[in-house]
Amino acid sequence: METNGYLDSLRPxxxxxxxxxxxxxxxxxxxxxxxxxxxxxxxxxxxxxxRSARPAGGPPDTTVPHDAARISRATVYRxxxxxxxxxxxxxVDFGEGRFRFEHSYRHPRHFHLICKSCNQSFxxxxxxxxxLLEEVAAARNFTARQSVLQIHGTCEACRTGRPAxxxxxxxxxxxxxxxxxxxxxxxxxxxxxxxxxxxxxxDARGRKIFEKLADEEKEHLGTLEARxxxxxxxxPQLESRPTFLFFKGAANxxxxxxxxxxxNGVDDRQALMIGIKCERGSHRFFKRYGEKFEDSEGKxxxxxxxxxxxxxxxxxxxxxxxxxxxxxxxxxxxNAKRKTRRQAATLS
Ligand SMILES: [Zn+2]
Ligand SMILES: [Zn+2]
Numbered sequence: 001m002e003t004n005g006y007l008d009s010l011r012p013x014x015x016x017x018x019x020x021x022x023x024x025x026x027x028x029x030x031x032x033x034x035x036x037x038x039x040x041x042x043x044x045x046x047x048x049x050x051r052s053a054r055p056a057g058g059p060p061d062t063t064v065p066h067d068a069a070r071i072s073r074a075t076v077y078r079x080x081x082x083x084x085x086x087x088x089x090x091x092v093d094f095g096e097g098r099f100r101f102e103h104s105y106r107h108p109r110h111f112h113l114i115c116k117s118c119n120q121s122f123x124x125x126x127x128x129x130x131x132l133l134e135e136v137a138a139a140r141n142f143t144a145r146q147s148v149l150q151i152h153g154t155c156e157a158c159r160t161g162r163p164a165x166x167x168x169x170x171x172x173x174x175x176x177x178x179x180x181x182x183x184x185x186x187x188x189x190x191x192x193x194x195x196x197x198x199x200x201x202x203d204a205r206g207r208k209i210f211e212k213l214a215d216e217e218k219e220h221l222g223t224l225e226a227r228x229x230x231x232x233x234x235x236p237q238l239e240s241r242p243t244f245l246f247f248k249g250a251a252n253x254x255x256x257x258x259x260x261x262x263x264n265g266v267d268d269r270q271a272l273m274i275g276i277k278c279e280r281g282s283h284r285f286f287k288r289y290g291e292k293f294e295d296s297e298g299k300x301x302x303x304x305x306x307x308x309x310x311x312x313x314x315x316x317x318x319x320x321x322x323x324x325x326x327x328x329x330x331x332x333x334x335n336a337k338r339k340t341r342r343q344a345a346t347l348s
Contacts, residue, residue, distance in 0.1 A: 020071050023047070024079040025088065032171065034092055034100035034121055041076045094121060094150065106172050108293045110244075111148075115155035122155065123171060126246040127289055164242075171244065173235055175298035178245035180228045182252070183305045186282055187224060189255035190312075191217040196262050197275060203268040209319045213275075213312060220308060227301075245298075251282035251309075269327070272320045279316060283309035 027043050028035070035043075048071070080101055083089035089101045094114050111129065113122040129149060137144040157164040191214055198210035232238050258278040262271060283306050290302030 020075060021079050021082070024071065024076055025083060028080075028083065028089065028101070029103050029105055031103070034094070034102050036098055036100050037077050037080055038073075040080065040101070041073050044071055044076060093148075095152070104294055106294060106296045108171075108175055108296060108298065110171075111150065113151045113153070113155070115158055116152060117154055117158035120155060122242070124242075124244055124246060125175075126248075127250070128246065128248045130292075172296055172298070173231065173238060174241055174244040175293075175296060176231055176301060177228070177238055177241075178243060178247075179298035179301040180224060180231065182245065182247050182250050183286070183301055184221065184224045184228065185252040186250065186255065186286075186305070187217055187221040189252040189259070190278070190282070191221060193255045193259040193262070193275070193278060196259050197271045200262060200266070201268050201271055203323065206268045206272065206319065206323060209315070210271075210275075213315070216312070251285040254278045254281040254285075269320070269323060272316055272323060276313065276316045276320060279309050279313040283313055 024040070024044060027047055028040055031040075031043070080089060083103075084091050084101070088103060088105065090104050090109075092100050092102060092112065094100060094112070096119075108125060110123040110125045113124065115121070130147075133144065133147045136142075155164065156162070194210050194214035194217060198207050198214055201207040201210055235241075255278045258274045261274050266274065286302045286306035286309060290299050290306055293299040293302065
């Protein structure tokens with residue numbers, strides 16, 4: 001993990017480098033999962049023993065400061081607290097009577113499933129739960145700082161005796177995989193929507209726009225699928241690992257509902273308006289969630305996709321305005337301008 005730049009960005013300007021602290025932070029960032037302060041202290045000890053055990057005359061190890069031996073339990077505890085304050089670590093309480101810590105470097109906020117038999121914890125994220133929590137807080141005029149959601153029980157491996165496909169150590173890959181799956185599903189439903197819209201549109205120019213958008217969705221779909229295949233090469237088991245992102249009300253639902261409305265028989269203007277609503281909803285969805293995530297491949301995927309959806313949205317709005325204008329000119333040449341402006345204004 002390339003963390004040096006990350007650590008430098010967290011250090012306040014002018015503050016001294018502390019080799020002890022850097023060692024503790026580096027060891028901590030290499031761990032996946034949820035560590036107690038004592039787990040971390042043991043790891044620091046191991047690191048130090050390994051360093052001492054190196055044969056004399058061997059190359060000096062420049063990654064480990066030579067005062068590591070003197071790192072006390074209290075220093076580890078203090079550094080953990082410093083990491084929590086600096087946003088490098090998150091403190092989690094699984095009801096065991098002591099805190100655990102997980103790092104937040106390229107690791108999005110999430111919820112936990114906790115197995116009472118093997119004491120393992122599993123991570124997941126759900127946009128539906130997050131929106132619901134936000135809704136509740138807003139309705140109660142409550143400023144939410146942190147929401148904790150935990151599901152306690154028995155994991156599949158403990159229940160069935162079958163070894164589970166581990167999620168350990170690959171959260172970032174899982175996150176990217178799920179972000180891509182959601183973007184691909186949205187792209188597919190967008191493609192279906194625009195193909196259908198192109199078939200039913202009577203206006204020749206509007207049909208061209210829908211065909212163009214269908215072509216663009218097809219091209220983006222190809223790009224996203226290539227990226228997905230690339231990701232799978234990094235981990236042959238990636239496809240079978242458990243779902244991390246649960247997005248039940250994801251943007252693909254918007255396009256699916258839109259395509260259904262097209263089937264009910266709509267005019268050209270309505271078809272464009274439905275497209276605008278779908279693209280706007282999709283753009284908002286990906287931007288909103290993309291901005292929430294910590295820096296990661298998954299975040300990048302969401303934000304890039306949000307940009308693509310915005311480009312589609314702008315194209316559709318331009319087209320809608322032009323259609324309204326052309327139709328008004330045909331109907332009432334005199335008052336057309338003012339009316340057109342009013343109708344166009346309702347869009348922005
Ligand atoms: Zn278990
Ligand atoms: Zn966690």
